[in-house]
Amino acid sequence: MQILFLGTGAGMPSKQRNTSSMILKLLEERGTYWMFDCGEATQHQILRTTIKPRKLEKIFITHLHGDHIYGLPGLLGSRSFLAGDEQLTIYGPKGVKDWLEVTLSTSQTRLKYPLQIVEIEEGIIFEDEQFIVEARMLEHVIPCYGYRVTQKQLPPELLIEKADALGVPRGPLLRLLKSGEDVILPDGKTVKSSDVTGQPKNGFKVTILGDTRHCENSILLAKDSDILIHEGTFDTGTEELAREYGHSTITDAANVCESAGAKHLIVNHISARFMAEDLKTLLNQVSSYNFPIYIADDFNEFNYINGQLEKLEN
Structure with missing residues (x-):
């Protein structure tokens, strides 16, 4: 399993970061991609990668702020021109169905593949023989969800x-x-x-949170996760401002990871006020925690194998 970040900024695009979107690459597991959020210009970001939109199987939307959804109509339309004919399922909060249907209808966008839109509530929103996806409400200024993706136990290795x-x-x-x-x-x-077989192996657990203040549901979703992906819009020392806007500091993210017993933390949704030279300072603010912490940039890719998370070279 690999994780590819297409947009890691907060609120609006900047020269350094596009708006929110990331992809869980499940090519080995099921031959598809799962996308989480689809901010403006996500399909432009995809052009700079090897991602094939026709292989998108699911898109999970955390909430309906524009920096998390404005890229959806364009991507959905383009997928029809890129040999995408398999069903695509979109999961998101109440309102996403009306917004997409009005947008596609008004622009007379005709999709050449089945589109399923599922407006979610808390609980298990998807399960098959391979995966379980659970959603819980977070604490933002509008309804916003976090997602926990659990790969079911893998079959034993044949000796x-x-x-x-x-x-x-x-x-x-x-x-x-x-x-x-x-x-x-x-x-x-x-x-x-x-x-003639070894012991069955546990699958991976990945938690992807939308915009949120520090909250109990973040910890519940991240419990014992192999990887926690958590927003860090603000820096340590601006906790009150973060809470006012329904966001977290990088220290909030680290505290959630520690409380949940998660093994690796990737921080994204970084404010445009932070330049590349500021990232070292941000990481220094959480240097005392005893687990690996990364700040994601656009086009960063991470590989997870045998319990280890590796940041790949761009």
């Missing part, structure tokens, strides 16, 4: 050397053993799945 030693032929019997079934070999011998 091919043990299977070979027991005489299991290559082919369908190996697949049955890997799936947990015992098999009978042509000579009548029974081979148990547990004899």
Whole structure:
């Protein structure tokens, strides 16, 4: 699983940062992308990446402020011209359906693929055999959600050397053993799945929060997450201003991560007042915490594998 940030700014685009959008790249897991928020000019950002809009499967909207949704109509329209014919599902707060339907109708935008719009409430909003997505209301100035993506337990690894030693032929019997079934070999011998497989592995847990003050639901969503993605619009020392505008400081983000026992923190939604040279100062404000903390820039990509988060070179 990889995470790609398309926009990491707060409120409006700047020369350094576009408005909010990030992608969970699930190519190995399901051959698709999941997008979280779609601020203005998101599709322009995509042009500078290898992302294929036709592979977008789901878009999760945290709230209906323009810096999180104004890129949706253009992206939805362009997807029709880019060989996108599979269903796309959009999840978001009440009002997103009316806004999109009026916008697409008024502009006479005709989509060549099925579009499903789900207006969510708190709880599990999606589940299949691979993933669970839970949403909880945060504390912003308008209704705003955070999302927790949980990958279900992975099947055990097939220990091919043990299977070979027991005489299991290559082919369908190996697949049955890997799936947990015992098999009978042509000579009548029974081979148990547990004899040729390792322990099942836990999937990853990623929490993506929308704009929010420090709140209990942020901690609940982030509980034991492998990765917490949390806004940090303000710096330490401006807590009152952050709360007034329904936002967090970078220290708020770190406190949520610590309280939740999350393993890695990525801070985004950075105010335009902070230039590149200010990022070191921001990180110094949270240098005492005992987990890795990153500040995301546009086009930063992170790879998560074997419990480790790696920031890739742009």
